[in-house]
Amino acid sequence: MMAEQWLLCPVCGNKTRDKIREDTVLKNFPLFCxxxxxxxxxxxxxxxxxxxxxPAAKPQSR
Structure with a gap:
């Protein structure tokens, strides 16, 4: 059986909606949290x- 894991957000560390396996290859993938x-x-x-x-810093709204 192939190992699977959830992709974790590099900013906050929480799970995203994407799951990857050992043979998954992604290039320039826009990972959204x-x-x-x-x-x-x-x-x-x-x-x-x-x-x-x-990610770029979000501008503050007034």
Whole structure:
């Protein structure tokens, strides 16, 4: 049986809605976190997550 795991948000560390297996390969994948509302570009290969682009700071509203 293949190992599976949830992709975790690199900003807040919570589970996202995406699950990966050992043979999953993602390049320039826009990973969105429903909890912190950040989107981060990532690469995934053999269950290893690499961050390409950190989310930009959100402007404060007045």
């Amino acid at each position: 429903p909890k912190c509302k950040h989107e981060t570009l990532v690469n995934v290969k053999q269950l290893n997550l690499t961050i390409i682009q950190e």
